[in-house]
Amino acid sequence: MRVFKIDITSWTASFRYPNLISGFQPTLEVPPVSTVLGLINAAAGHYVAHSTLKLGYYFEYQSKAVDLETIYQIGAHKGMPSNHAKSNIIRREFLFEAFLRLYVTSQEVADYFRSPVYPIVLGRMNDLASIAGGVRECSLVPRDHADQLRGQVVPFSKHQLPGQIQALPKYFTDSFPRNNLGVEPYSVIGHGQGVSARLEAFRDEEKEVDVYFHDLSF
Amino acid sequence: MKKTIENIAYKWLTKPTGDPFVDVGGVVMDYFARLHPGKDVLGLIESMTDIYVNNWSGKLNAFFLNSTITQPAFKGQKKIDETLKYFKELIQDKRAFQEGYCRITGRKTKLFYAGRDNHILSGSGTFINFHSAFESGLTLSKEVLIRIFFVPFGLLQVSDKIALIQSNDLEVSKYFVLKNCQENIQGIATGASEGVLKSSLKNPASALFGFIDDCVSDLKTVVDDRSKLKDIAFNIYHFTNFGASPEVQLYHLHSTAFRFYLTCLNPRYRDDWQGFVSAHYHNSKFKNIKFNRTSAVWEDKTKVAKYGEYKNWSNSIYNKLLLNQPILAEILNWSKKYPFNFKIVEIYQTHIRNMDKHTLNKIKELADFVIRQKEEDKIKRTITRLRGCKSTHEVRQVLLKWVGQHYQNGEQTPLITLEEYTQYLFPEGINWREIRDLLLIGIYQKLHEHQMQIALESSEGDKEEETETINQ
Numbered sequence: 001m002r003v004f005k006i007d008i009t010s011w012t013a014s015f016r017y018p019n020l021i022s023g024f025q026p027t028l029e030v031p032p033v034s035t036v037l038g039l040i041n042a043a044a045g046h047y048v049a050h051s052t053l054k055l056g057y058y059f060e061y062q063s064k065a066v067d068l069e070t071i072y073q074i075g076a077h078k079g080m081p082s083n084h085a086k087s088n089i090i091r092r093e094f095l096f097e098a099f100l101r102l103y104v105t106s107q108e109v110a111d112y113f114r115s116p117v118y119p120i121v122l123g124r125m126n127d128l129a130s131i132a133g134g135v136r137e138c139s140l141v142p143r144d145h146a147d148q149l150r151g152q153v154v155p156f157s158k159h160q161l162p163g164q165i166q167a168l169p170k171y172f173t174d175s176f177p178r179n180n181l182g183v184e185p186y187s188v189i190g191h192g193q194g195v196s197a198r199l200e201a202f203r204d205e206e207k208e209v210d211v212y213f214h215d216l217s218f
Numbered sequence: 219m220k221k222t223i224e225n226i227a228y229k230w231l232t233k234p235t236g237d238p239f240v241d242v243g244g245v246v247m248d249y250f251a252r253l254h255p256g257k258d259v260l261g262l263i264e265s266m267t268d269i270y271v272n273n274w275s276g277k278l279n280a281f282f283l284n285s286t287i288t289q290p291a292f293k294g295q296k297k298i299d300e301t302l303k304y305f306k307e308l309i310q311d312k313r314a315f316q317e318g319y320c321r322i323t324g325r326k327t328k329l330f331y332a333g334r335d336n337h338i339l340s341g342s343g344t345f346i347n348f349h350s351a352f353e354s355g356l357t358l359s360k361e362v363l364i365r366i367f368f369v370p371f372g373l374l375q376v377s378d379k380i381a382l383i384q385s386n387d388l389e390v391s392k393y394f395v396l397k398n399c400q401e402n403i404q405g406i407a408t409g410a411s412e413g414v415l416k417s418s419l420k421n422p423a424s425a426l427f428g429f430i431d432d433c434v435s436d437l438k439t440v441v442d443d444r445s446k447l448k449d450i451a452f453n454i455y456h457f458t459n460f461g462a463s464p465e466v467q468l469y470h471l472h473s474t475a476f477r478f479y480l481t482c483l484n485p486r487y488r489d490d491w492q493g494f495v496s497a498h499y500h501n502s503k504f505k506n507i508k509f510n511r512t513s514a515v516w517e518d519k520t521k522v523a524k525y526g527e528y529k530n531w532s533n534s535i536y537n538k539l540l541l542n543q544p545i546l547a548e549i550l551n552w553s554k555k556y557p558f559n560f561k562i563v564e565i566y567q568t569h570i571r572n573m574d575k576h577t578l579n580k581i582k583e584l585a586d587f588v589i590r591q592k593e594e595d596k597i598k599r600t601i602t603r604l605r606g607c608k609s610t611h612e613v614r615q616v617l618l619k620w621v622g623q624h625y626q627n628g629e630q631t632p633l634i635t636l637e638e639y640t641q642y643l644f645p646e647g648i649n650w651r652e653i654r655d656l657l658l659i660g661i662y663q664k665l666h667e668h669q670m671q672i673a674l675e676s677s678e679g680d681k682e683e684e685t686e687t688i689n690q
Contacts (some may be wrong), residue, residue, distance in 0.1 A: 018321060019237060019356060020349055022334060023457075023464035076346035079354070134476035154238055160387045162451030162473040167236035167322050177351030183324030185236025187386060192542075193474055194447065194571075 001202055003056070004110030005136045006102040008039070010129035013061065013098035014124035017166060017179075025092040029190035030059045030153050031122065032168040033214055034180070036102065040109055045117025047174040050218055051215035054105045056211040057206065058151040060191035098129070100121050102203070103140065103211055110135045140202035146210035148212030149201060155184060156211050161195050163187035170216060181218065220253035220258040221436030225309055229550055230323055230361035231259070236454055237322045238384040239338050245395040246372040253403070259364060260305065266368055267301045273406050277413040280380050280458045281370050283334040304336075305367070308360050320359035330363060331355035337366050338459050339466055374398050374415040376425045379465065381417070382455040383429055390450060393433055419529075422456045422469055423536040428529070430476070434483065447480060449473050469540050474569045479539065481565050490559045494535070495553050501531040511556065514682075544571070546655050553659045554674065557666035569650070577642040577657070580634070585660030587620060587633060590666060597665075598672050605656055610650035617643070 015035060016030040037055055041048055069092045077083035100122060104110050113135050120129045153168065156160050170182030189195055194209075201210035232244040250262050257265065267287070270278060276287045276297055284294060286300035307313045308330060317330040333343045333355040340350025340356050349355060372395035373380050383394045398415050405411025419425045430452075451473040457466035477623050482491035497509040499516065507518045516523040537543050545566070552558055560582070567573040588600050600616075607613045617634065624633035634643065643653060665672060 019337075020339050020466060022339050022357070022459070024466050026466070026468045072347075073342075073345040074347045076352075079346075079352075081346050081352060154388070157234075160386050160388070162449050164453055164468075164470060165236050165238070165384055165386055167240075167324070169321070169324075177353055180324075181316045181319060181320050183319065183321060185234065190470075193472055195473070206502065 001107070001140050001142065003103040003105055003138060003140055003202075004107070005138055005204075006104070006110065006113045006192075007132045007133075008100040008102070008120060008122065008129050009132045010098045010122045010127055012094045012096060012127045012183075013100075013129075014092060014094040014127060015056045016125055018168065025090060025113075026066070027093045027095055027123070028164060028166065028188050029061075029064075029095070030151060030188050031057075031100065031168075032153060032170075032186070032188075033216070034169040034171050035123075036100075037171050039100075041122055042118040042120055043110075043112035043116040044109075046079070048109075048112075049174075050171075050216065053109070053216045054213050055216060056103035056152070056202065056213040058101045058103075058191070058207055058209050058211060060099050060151050060207075061095035064093060064095055066091050066093050068092075091145075094123070094127075098127075101207065103202075103204070103213070108133050140204055140211065143201050143203050143210055145196065145198055146201035147196035148194040148208060149197060149199075149212060150194045150209055152198075152209075152212055153186040153188050154199070155214075156187050157185060158159070159187070159197050159199055161187040161189060161197055163189040163195070169212060170214075171218060182216075219247075219254075219262065220256060222258050223309060224261070225324070225360075226259055226310060227327070227359075227361055230325065231365060233321050234325075235362075237362075238382055238453070239369050240322055240362050240365050241384070241391065242382060242395050243368040245392050246368040246399060246682040247365060248596075249396060249399045250368065250371075260302070260309065263305045263364065263367065264298075264302060266371065267298050269402075269406060270370070270424070271297045271301075273411055274413045278370050280375070280414065281338055282336065283459055283461065283464075285335040289335075294556065305364065308363060311360075316357065318357055320362060321356060322362050323359055325359060327359045328461055329357035330360060332358045332363060332366075334464070336363055338369065339457060339464055353474045370414055371402055372396075372398050374417045374425075375419055376417045376456065377454045378421055379458045379467075380414065381422055381425050382425060382457070384453045384455070385602065387446065387450045390433060393436070394429060406647065420534050421537070422454045422467070423540045424530065424533055426452060426454055426469070426471060426540060427479070427533075427536045430479065431483075434480065448477050450476050452476065468633050470542075471540055472542065472570075473543070475539050478566055478569045482562060483567075487559050487562050490557070493547070493556065494558060495533060496525070496528070497552065498535045498548060499528045499529070499531040499533050542650075543654050546571075546652060546659075550655045550662075551664075558659075558663065560660065560663045563656070567656070573652075574642055576638070577606065577653075580638050580642055581653070581656045581660050584617070584633070584657060585664050587624065587663040588661050589670075594672055597661075597670075598616060598674065601661060601672070601674060604654060604661075607654050609651075609685060610644070613650050613654050614644065687690055 015031045017026055069090050071088050071090055072085045073088055074081040111133055121127050122129045156165055166186060166188055167183050168186045169180035172180055173179040201212050203210055232248045234241050254262060254265060270287055279288050282288050286304050287297050292300055304321050313330055314329050316331045319326050321330060331354045333340050343354060346352045373382050380576055385391045400416055402411055417425055419428055452471040454469040456465055493511055496514055504521060507516045507521060509516050516528050535545055549563060568575055569577055588597060591597055604616055621633050
């Protein structure tokens, strides 16, 4: 399959568990689909209303650590922010030396990354990332029985692959407040150990990884 | 469960969602519905509330902050009345809601706000910027909020927090919850249940491996299907939603580590493995206690702890497997004193450390070569030199010396070929300590096999190696 490859790197990255709000903030080992679609929007400079999208990606990092972070908690008055804010310290887990490779079949989506409009971040605003090596076109070889699925998320219900199991969104609306779209359970498979499964994937020989492609429709 | 309420999507009371807490609640609801087939959702909530309030005295503080059950202003029957009032209003859509997509089930439906009173580890309602767009909480469907209410009955307390074990194998996840439910029901029947089920185990690692042991022996359907076994992984959420100190610690046991552990329980390896693991328990209360390998007890002058007691202590091997940290230093120290099936080391290195089988085969050949020297003094000098190595260069020097000796002995084939040296023993990125440790483990095992007793001096290098491995 002919695809466009885009490599994104950053010093740090963090992808929150969507429903753990209080206390320690762990990071997922791979960004959810919605985060990747958010990156595409940032590169495009606008909300992209995809009708369908074929997307694969692979994420790896060098190590994981915990940082102390100051947060500001703002008080409420009749449902609106008040002038009362107090600081607190929380522990946030983060990934170091992050690498994300996107695989897209759409020329239009790939072109967004040739000259991104907004900064690309892998998590929060301090996880500033850069596009390394531009957009490259290449060919991936199909595999019926993937044995190197790693560094990606795969829908859980059909394959039940090992990993962190989480309900994750595919996308968000551009309304205010934003609504999550297409939430479903995913296996979040870290890049460290490859998983095998009878599903169609495409081999990226450069990374020795089998990439699962999400066929998204909205 | 009776299904008479129109405003409930019954399927979503039990369907797996991927959210660990909601899925536990679903299993408990299913279990409870089977216990009370004549009751509808509200009837089940009423029964559960009765247990929480009357049997457990409302002690759900690790789950819900200032809920209708935990807030101090409500006492006794008031807790029950307020809880039922809340759920009736929720089911009848009489509480504030908005239309949208539930962030856990993904369904488009009526959404209600969730905070730390009705959801675990949500944001505080006091502070407005805990949620996007200054919303009052997470927006969830009523089915999810109902499921969350049932969560405490399916979990257990390990040390000072609650433990939740989730697996990609749904039967395994379910087994964990059902086991806790059954123990709770028995406790309630005998009057022994006074709160959330408590584990005698002191940390999440012991709880997980204890659970796996139970699971392996009890859950025949899963274990018998060997093809399913190889891909089972575990996630542990060790959490509390208590007061001002909500906290969660996550642990992940990779499927490879689980596979390795299962292999160690195989009768061929079990005795060696159990002896090794048993010697790595520790309890800060007993500082001078030592493991007696013959009787498999921990003892000192005044205390003898049998397995039933020390299995509750912390175990450094389990902790490291759970944290994906290497255990080779421990195996090395153990091998010095006791026979330990090298096959376990091979499985560990290939499955968990991704080591090439050729490397391990070569290491076994090299260990054979050392032992073939026969003279104890020579073997002792070799071991001492290897133990003293502090760099790749020094390990290489030792190996090159062996290559020279082998050649001078007039052997027909080389001890190490150029390919083996570059591709398997010292490929790019290899950790020289791992090679050195494996060589030593291989040599110690050969000594045990040949029943050769060599008096080894304790080396500074050993202590250093141990520290460095721990710090990796």
